[in-house]
Amino acid sequence: xxxxxxxxxxxxxxxxxxxxHASLDWxxxxxxxxxxxxDSLAREGACGYFHALSPGAALPSEAAHFFLMxxxxxxxxxxGYLEALGFGLDLEPGDVALLAHLAMFRPExxxxxxxxxxxxxxxxxxxxxxxxxxxxxxxxxxxxxxxxKGSSGVLILRGAGLSRHVTDSDPLxxxxxxxxxxxxxxxxxxxxxxxxASLLSAYLVHAHQILDQHPLNLARFEQGLAQVNGVVTQRAxxxxxxxxxxxxxxxxxxxxxxxxxxxxxxxxxxxxxxLLPEDEDPxxxxxxxxxxxxxxxDRFDFIHVHSKAPDEAAHAKDPAAKAKVIxxxxxxxxxxxxxxxxxxxLLIVVTGDHATPSCGEMVHSGENSPLxxxxxxxxxDAVQGFDEVQxxxxxxxxxxxPELMQTILDxxxxxxxxxxxxxxxxxxxxxxxxxxxxxxxKA
Numbered sequence: 001x002x003x004x005x006x007x008x009x010x011x012x013x014x015x016x017x018x019x020x021h022a023s024l025d026w027x028x029x030x031x032x033x034x035x036x037x038x039d040s041l042a043r044e045g046a047c048g049y050f051h052a053l054s055p056g057a058a059l060p061s062e063a064a065h066f067f068l069m070x071x072x073x074x075x076x077x078x079x080g081y082l083e084a085l086g087f088g089l090d091l092e093p094g095d096v097a098l099l100a101h102l103a104m105f106r107p108e109x110x111x112x113x114x115x116x117x118x119x120x121x122x123x124x125x126x127x128x129x130x131x132x133x134x135x136x137x138x139x140x141x142x143x144x145x146x147x148x149k150g151s152s153g154v155l156i157l158r159g160a161g162l163s164r165h166v167t168d169s170d171p172l173x174x175x176x177x178x179x180x181x182x183x184x185x186x187x188x189x190x191x192x193x194x195x196x197a198s199l200l201s202a203y204l205v206h207a208h209q210i211l212d213q214h215p216l217n218l219a220r221f222e223q224g225l226a227q228v229n230g231v232v233t234q235r236a237x238x239x240x241x242x243x244x245x246x247x248x249x250x251x252x253x254x255x256x257x258x259x260x261x262x263x264x265x266x267x268x269x270x271x272x273x274x275l276l277p278e279d280e281d282p283x284x285x286x287x288x289x290x291x292x293x294x295x296x297x298d299r300f301d302f303i304h305v306h307s308k309a310p311d312e313a314a315h316a317k318d319p320a321a322k323a324k325v326i327x328x329x330x331x332x333x334x335x336x337x338x339x340x341x342x343x344x345x346l347l348i349v350v351t352g353d354h355a356t357p358s359c360g361e362m363v364h365s366g367e368n369s370p371l372x373x374x375x376x377x378x379x380x381d382a383v384q385g386f387d388e389v390q391x392x393x394x395x396x397x398x399x400x401x402p403e404l405m406q407t408i409l410d411x412x413x414x415x416x417x418x419x420x421x422x423x424x425x426x427x428x429x430x431x432x433x434x435x436x437x438x439x440x441x442k443a
Contacts, residue, residue, distance in 0.1 A: 004413050005347035005375040008251075008302045009293050009336065011286075013329060014061060015311025015356030017369045017388055021319040029314075029322035029358060030370065031387045035330040037337055038372070038386035041348060045374035047383040048396025050351045050404055056366035061311070064353035065265045069245055069253075070402035077268060078164050078237020079261075084154045086264025089146055091239070096162045096196060098233040100145055100155040101170070102129055103178075104226045105208070111177040112208060115226055117170070118151045125216060126151050129228055132214050133207040140199035145207075145231065148260070155233055157200065163193040163238070169204055170232035178204065178230060200233065207231040244270030249405055250414060250429035254296060256289050257306035272300070282309035282325050286332030294339055297346075302408075314356035315363070322358050340374060347375035347411055350386070351404075371396060371404075378411060 018028040025032075051057070052064040053073070062082050067073065080097035091097065104119055105112035121129070130147040137143075141159020148154060165184040171177060181200040183193040208230045211217055217227040245253050245266075253271035255262055258278035266273040276292060279285035286307050293303040307329055313322040340346055352369035370391035381395035399407060409415045409429050416430035423432035 004377045004411070006301070006345045006412060007297050008347045008349060008408055008412070009290070009297075010302065010304050010349045010351075011290075011333070011336070012065075012304060012306045013310050013326075013350065013352050014306065014308045015314050015354060015364065016326070016352030017355035017367045018314060018319070018322065019355075019357045019359060019365070019367070021359060024319050024323065028388050029310075029319050030326055031389065032319070033323040033326040033330070035326060035386060037330045037333040038350065039384065040337065041333075041340075041350065041374045042372050042383050042386040042390070044380060045348075045372050046379040046381050046396050047370065047372045047386065047391040047394030049368035049391060049394075049398040050371040051366075051368045051398065051400050052353060053401060055368055055398070058362060058364045058366045059354045060364065061353050062261050062265050065262065066269075067401045068353065068404060069265075069269060070248055070405045071242060071269070075240055075242050077240040077242075079235035080154060081164070081237025081239060082264035082268055083148070083261055084156065084237075084264070085267050086260030086262070087146075087148050087154065089154055089156065091156065092158060093239065094158075094160075094162060096157040096164050096166075096236055096238050098155045098157070098200075098236045100153050100231055100233050102126070102151040102228050103170075103230045103232045104228055105178060105230045106226075112230055113177055114171050114174055114232075116174070117172070117232060119226075119228055121151050121228065128216060129211060129214065133210050133231065136203045136206050138199065138202050140195050140202070143199065143203040151228075155200075155203070155231070157196060157203075159195070159199065161192040162196045162199070163187070163190060164196075164236040165190070165193045166197045166200060166236050168232075168234035168236075169200070170234040178208075178232065181233070196236075204231060204233070239268075242269065246270060247427075247433075249302075249409065250427065250432065251301040252299070253302045253304070254293075254300040255304040255306065256292055256296075257304070257308075258285070259306075259308055262304075262306055266304070278308075281328065282307060283328035283330075283332035285309070286329050287335055290333065290336045290339075294335065310352070311356045314358045317358055319358040344376050347373065347378070347408065349373055349404075349408065368398060371399065373407070373411065375411065 020026045052067040084097040101118045104115040165187045181197045187193040211229045255266035255273040263273040313325040351371040355365045355367035414429045
């Protein structure tokens, strides 16, 4: 067996970190949960903290994953683009993609006041409403709305010279008006940004006018029901020129998840990505993903194994329920612990992408995520359990953004000695892609 690991399984427990709750005796859900397998990995490895950007910054999952893989905020292409990529929607170079949701509005004083976002609709009704406003054309370009799930979809803007630097139209807060799309600060004079804002504004007006007179909405009006009479958009995205993750880190990367957005993130980075069916039991779901990862280690060096369960539990604002989910996930790691005992080529990394509080109004919050590394050659520190407080005393300290991938390279014996250069670009791994010197042919 190799003396040091050559393969990595990153278990990403989405939204794992939390806050202390009075209902849990001022513990976090992770502290309150019984996690013998995570604690065992922590005792036999090195622990610390991870934040994908900087402590205190509340990140959405797609951005946290993008930064975790070593890319800078200015390279981030936007959620809308990643969503479209994840769902396999038809995109052309230069397209702008936005998250889009059907919504209920009440007209008042020339404005549309939000009554409900993403209303629960049966599939047939949702499909009919999406189809009614599915395509729009004007001199600035065209807009195409495609449903992805429920009353949500992606709006794709296409035309000559468009920009993603436009603000959201989604007010998020009930009673607030539909917002006018505007250029970002510093982009006010950019023609492509102004053209995009104009096209998007025109589409939103068009969508309201069509939906307001749609037979299905007229029938709802007659029944005294609120009308699904508008579309809201947010987080515009557009392809950016980023180097493939394989070239960036010298690793063959695979993502295993059950949500299209993560497939979109890893596809945008030039990595392989598979969507696996999601089991309603978090432990069984994670166990199946771990088994799938172990079966694919012959073809990949780095496998991202994702569970959305902690994040979803936290959004229910029930700390005890999140603790139960974490306990189930811990049980789902049994196969990974067996693999760690049986093979010496495996580096196990466990962390979260961001914090999701089980109380308060914030969707995500900015606390650090606990982090552990387990494998041959990894330090063994004094940490005896895996949670937000104990990991603060770990030997790894706080790793931010690309520092996690750099640390992983180091533990694989792939980190490059500073100053060495075997490739025109200053790559962080060694050896890099090389070009041999060819001797002249003999006469």
